[in-house]
Amino acid sequence: MSLIQPRTPAGTVELLPREQVIxxxxxxxxxxxxxxxxxxxxxxxxxxxxxxxxxxxxxETEKQVYFVQSTGALKQGRDPDLALRFDLTVPLARYVAxxxxxxxxxxxxxxxxxxYRGERAQRGRSREFYQCDLDVIGKDKxxxxxxxxxxxxxxxxxxxxxxxxxxxxxxxxxxxxxxLSAWDMxxxxxxxLILREIDKLDKIGPAKVREALIALGLDAEKxxxxxxxxxxxxxxxxxxxALNARDETHxxxxxGRNELTKMVASLRALGVDEARTxxxxxxxxxxxxxxxxxxxTLIDDHHAFGSVCSGGRYENLAGxxxxxxxxxxxxxxxxxxxxxxxxAVDLLPPAPHKIHILITQMDASLAPDYLxxxxxxxxxxxxxxxxxxxxxxxxxxxxxxxxxxxxALLIGSRESEAGVVQVKDLVHHAQFEVERGDLVARLYELLxx
Amino acid sequence: MSLIQPRTPAGTVELLPREQVIxxxxxxxxxxxxxxxxxxxxxxxxxxxxxxxxxxxxxETEKQVYFVQSTGALKQGRDPDLALRFDLTVPLARYVAxxxxxxxxxxxxxxxxxxYRGERAQRGRSREFYQCDLDVIGKDKxxxxxxxxxxxxxxxxxxxxxxxxxxxxxxxxxxxxxxLSAWDMxxxxxxxLILREIDKLDKIGPAKVREALIALGLDAEKxxxxxxxxxxxxxxxxxxxALNARDETHxxxxxGRNELTKMVASLRALGVDEARTxxxxxxxxxxxxxxxxxxxTLIDDHHAFGSVCSGGRYENLAGxxxxxxxxxxxxxxxxxxxxxxxxAVDLLPPAPHKIHILITQMDASLAPDYLxxxxxxxxxxxxxxxxxxxxxxxxxxxxxxxxxxxxALLIGSRESEAGVVQVKDLVHHAQFEVERGDLVARLYELLxx
Numbered sequence: 001m002s003l004i005q006p007r008t009p010a011g012t013v014e015l016l017p018r019e020q021v022i023x024x025x026x027x028x029x030x031x032x033x034x035x036x037x038x039x040x041x042x043x044x045x046x047x048x049x050x051x052x053x054x055x056x057x058x059x060e061t062e063k064q065v066y067f068v069q070s071t072g073a074l075k076q077g078r079d080p081d082l083a084l085r086f087d088l089t090v091p092l093a094r095y096v097a098x099x100x101x102x103x104x105x106x107x108x109x110x111x112x113x114x115x116y117r118g119e120r121a122q123r124g125r126s127r128e129f130y131q132c133d134l135d136v137i138g139k140d141k142x143x144x145x146x147x148x149x150x151x152x153x154x155x156x157x158x159x160x161x162x163x164x165x166x167x168x169x170x171x172x173x174x175x176x177x178x179x180l181s182a183w184d185m186x187x188x189x190x191x192x193l194i195l196r197e198i199d200k201l202d203k204i205g206p207a208k209v210r211e212a213l214i215a216l217g218l219d220a221e222k223x224x225x226x227x228x229x230x231x232x233x234x235x236x237x238x239x240x241x242a243l244n245a246r247d248e249t250h251x252x253x254x255x256g257r258n259e260l261t262k263m264v265a266s267l268r269a270l271g272v273d274e275a276r277t278x279x280x281x282x283x284x285x286x287x288x289x290x291x292x293x294x295x296x297t298l299i300d301d302h303h304a305f306g307s308v309c310s311g312g313r314y315e316n317l318a319g320x321x322x323x324x325x326x327x328x329x330x331x332x333x334x335x336x337x338x339x340x341x342x343x344a345v346d347l348l349p350p351a352p353h354k355i356h357i358l359i360t361q362m363d364a365s366l367a368p369d370y371l372x373x374x375x376x377x378x379x380x381x382x383x384x385x386x387x388x389x390x391x392x393x394x395x396x397x398x399x400x401x402x403x404x405x406x407x408a409l410l411i412g413s414r415e416s417e418a419g420v421v422q423v424k425d426l427v428h429h430a431q432f433e434v435e436r437g438d439l440v441a442r443l444y445e446l447l448x449x
Numbered sequence: 450m451s452l453i454q455p456r457t458p459a460g461t462v463e464l465l466p467r468e469q470v471i472x473x474x475x476x477x478x479x480x481x482x483x484x485x486x487x488x489x490x491x492x493x494x495x496x497x498x499x500x501x502x503x504x505x506x507x508x509e510t511e512k513q514v515y516f517v518q519s520t521g522a523l524k525q526g527r528d529p530d531l532a533l534r535f536d537l538t539v540p541l542a543r544y545v546a547x548x549x550x551x552x553x554x555x556x557x558x559x560x561x562x563x564x565y566r567g568e569r570a571q572r573g574r575s576r577e578f579y580q581c582d583l584d585v586i587g588k589d590k591x592x593x594x595x596x597x598x599x600x601x602x603x604x605x606x607x608x609x610x611x612x613x614x615x616x617x618x619x620x621x622x623x624x625x626x627x628x629l630s631a632w633d634m635x636x637x638x639x640x641x642l643i644l645r646e647i648d649k650l651d652k653i654g655p656a657k658v659r660e661a662l663i664a665l666g667l668d669a670e671k672x673x674x675x676x677x678x679x680x681x682x683x684x685x686x687x688x689x690x691a692l693n694a695r696d697e698t699h700x701x702x703x704x705g706r707n708e709l710t711k712m713v714a715s716l717r718a719l720g721v722d723e724a725r726t727x728x729x730x731x732x733x734x735x736x737x738x739x740x741x742x743x744x745x746t747l748i749d750d751h752h753a754f755g756s757v758c759s760g761g762r763y764e765n766l767a768g769x770x771x772x773x774x775x776x777x778x779x780x781x782x783x784x785x786x787x788x789x790x791x792x793a794v795d796l797l798p799p800a801p802h803k804i805h806i807l808i809t810q811m812d813a814s815l816a817p818d819y820l821x822x823x824x825x826x827x828x829x830x831x832x833x834x835x836x837x838x839x840x841x842x843x844x845x846x847x848x849x850x851x852x853x854x855x856x857a858l859l860i861g862s863r864e865s866e867a868g869v870v871q872v873k874d875l876v877h878h879a880q881f882e883v884e885r886g887d888l889v890a891r892l893y894e895l896l897x898x
Binding site: 006007008017037038052055065066072080084095108109116118142268318320354355367372382386388402 | 453454455456457461466467469484486487490491494496498500501513514516517518519522523529533543544546547551553554565568577587590591598715717719720767770771772803816818820824827831832833834835837848851
């Protein structure tokens with residue numbers, strides 16, 4: 001029989017166990033962080049009915065969708081009626097509309113699942129990746145206080161993940177939109193185009209953005225005023241002061257400024273480290289979807305990563321599915337991408353010791369004792385593995401090391417008779433003898449669990 | 450704009466948040482159980498390259514596969530080159546073959562992901578469901594001691610899940626295969642057919658199985674001997690004694706009996722509750738895949754559920770992908786199905802209180818204090834939600850109740866000035882005043898976390 005080459009599809013990520021343990025640890029930290037702020041989990045099916053998923057038909061999205069059909073349907077040459085989700089926002093909208101009567105509003109939900117993009121295979125383009133979404137959805141209304149809570153949660157989580165030097169940049173789209181409106185640039189399509197150009201500042205620089213804005217019909221003086229505004233750097237108070245110093249009266253601008261001011265106050269009440277957030281009026285987010293607060297998260301020493309956690313406030317989540325007005329605010333961690341980026345610059349958190357102890361097999365006749373000891377130690381809360389093959393001790397210790405197990409227990413006939421255990425500390429390369437009666441206490445001490 | 454009806458595809462399960470919390474709790478218990486025995490997590494992409502997935506082409510499996518293709522490929526009328534995994538065994542085989550050089554053997558891995566079956570929409574047929582697989586894979590060899598450890602882990606987990614009255618039935622296929630071989634019924638195809646008939650005993654009863662076995666060429670006397678054997682009930686020691694009392698000499702039978710005897714001893718050494726496992730020689734498992742030990746798990750009062758956790762020993766995991774010999778043993782919990790079955794008979798574990806405390810909003814002017822208190826309590830390890838909308842207290846308490854939050858904190862201007870907090874216990878319908886300084890200690894006491 002000829003062998004089939006075992007391989008994964010292009011654009012997917014598959015981790016070795018030691019890496020998967022780190023990834024899982026990151027998922028656990030994120031989950032705990034979300035839950036500690038009162039968010040509840042939601043999971044949705046990987047595929048949705050096609051017309052439910054592709055409400056915004058004909059757009060960019062549809063080009064990137066994976067369609068799904070069973071063998072039977074394929075043979076009949078039918079059009080597929082299912083498609084894999086391409087984000088977690090559309091499933092959230094569908095979920096909230098579908099289950100509206102059974103949900104508690106404001107609905108705080110998190111969802112951590114994989115999403116799919118039917119991209120052509122290109123270097124670095126992912127076809128499958130985890131997103132970890134966090135959203136609060138209001139019924140009819142949603143207080144702007146939530147806009148501060150969302151990034152506060154992300155700050156907690158990124159800190160817990162040990163990610164050094166990250167900053168959540170935030171702004172409020174109403175500030176720029178208000179300015180444009182004040183300048184009689186009221187056409188919302190044009191406003192979107194202008195915001196999209198501003199969004200490119202980091203990539204193409206102010207000179208090119210300036211050109212583009214003039215081409216869009218803004219006069220040079222206003223363009224310069226706009227570019228000066230979005231280039232503002234400084235503390236939150238400095239930027240708020242600069243906004244207050246402007247002689248603006250347009251209600252949308254004022255609304256944006258008020259929301260931004262309130263957000264700064266709420267972040268402080270929540271005790272969020274001042275250094276972890278900043279106002280950056282250049283954050284416009286390409287998506288028209290966002291209507292107020294917008295967020296991007298940058299790793300300070302690695303701006304090339306782009307934003308690793310973005311989001312914002314939206315006016316109505318599920319207009320395609322329900323007449324209810326459902327405003328919301330949320331952020332999303334692109335975890336697969338973040339993991340890969342951190343791995344590339346060696347900034348991943350260390351792999352936790354998921355398995356604490358390997359009980360080696362020194363003497364096959366003692367096998368039942370090894371099993372009993374493992375059961376006893378598990379009852380004490382340790383993760384314990386029995387090595388059940390007859391192998392040289394050296395091989396067993398290498399196995400423990402490869403699995404990132406910090407401690408190995410060695411019990412031969414001598415130790416068994418003397419009621420002692422040899423404890424081998426594989427992290428600190430030490431070995432010592434411990435009385436059986438002291439073993440549990442000693443293990444707690446060594447493992448600090 | 451006309452609305453699109455929000456709905457999930459037939460054959461998928463989507464849970465409300467309170468249910469999802471229970472499901473997540475079950476996942477956590479399973480994960481912790483697997484890890485406590487030294488198993489490491491693996492995740493694989495939801496789709497595999499078609500020829501990698503469908504090695505056993507032309508069989509039942511292919512009919513049930515979901516194929517995946519991007520918009521571009523679909524438009525070009527190309528055959529799909531990706532398909533969704535239909536179990537976690539084929540991905541495991543592919544994973545081990547692909548990463549063989551980087552894995553520590555015996556390779557203990559668990560995998561908890563969804564699998565897909567392109568079934569026709571029928572009542573109760575699932576198209577998407579979770580499997581929670583547990584396997585140990587050896588390189589060239591794998592000690593039979595692992596055969597006892599696998600069900601020991603499942604016993605721990607099911608007990609921790611609070612599932613009352615379950616029994617893991619196990620046998621060893623070599624016993625029946627050895628008998629058949631001793632009777633000159635050596636044709637392995639015929640042996641498989643005979644085992645498949647025996648596997649139907651529960652469904653069609655012994656009379657029909659007897660007929661079928663005679664039709665397969667076994668004489669009546671042997672059929673009766675076989676049926677008497679698989680009908681044996683009693684303690685493990687009784688059944689082992691009955692097997693020992695038989696005057697059998699075929700080496701395959703003897704091997705099976707030895708393995709079964711060793712397994713019983715290992716289960717005892719592992720301290721597995723005697724009542725949670727039994728020998729049941731009628732367990733044959735339809736799959737030819739299994740070559741030795743086989744397991745099925747029944748809920749005692751609900752045999753109609755069928756086996757909720759099955760598995761066994763196999764001789765070679767990944768023969769399609771590698772020349773390495775990779776024997777293994779494993780079990781799999783069909784979690785989505787188990788969840789639904791337990792829910793139907795009201796046997797689910799209770800929903801854990803994931804969110805401990807709701808801080809209500811009694812007085813909008815105190816909002817910053819509420820946020821600060823929440824941050825303080827989170828630092829103490831509590832999951833705390835701030836209600837950030839201005840609503841009537843009654844509405845806020847109903848919200849807490851709907852979210853299964855056990856405690857609400859009420860702080861109005863009076864409490865704020867007096868340095869006290871009203872604690873409302875929503876589970877026991879009690880309310881009491883607590884000094885701010887005593888709050889944390891009191892909350893620990895109330896929540897027992």
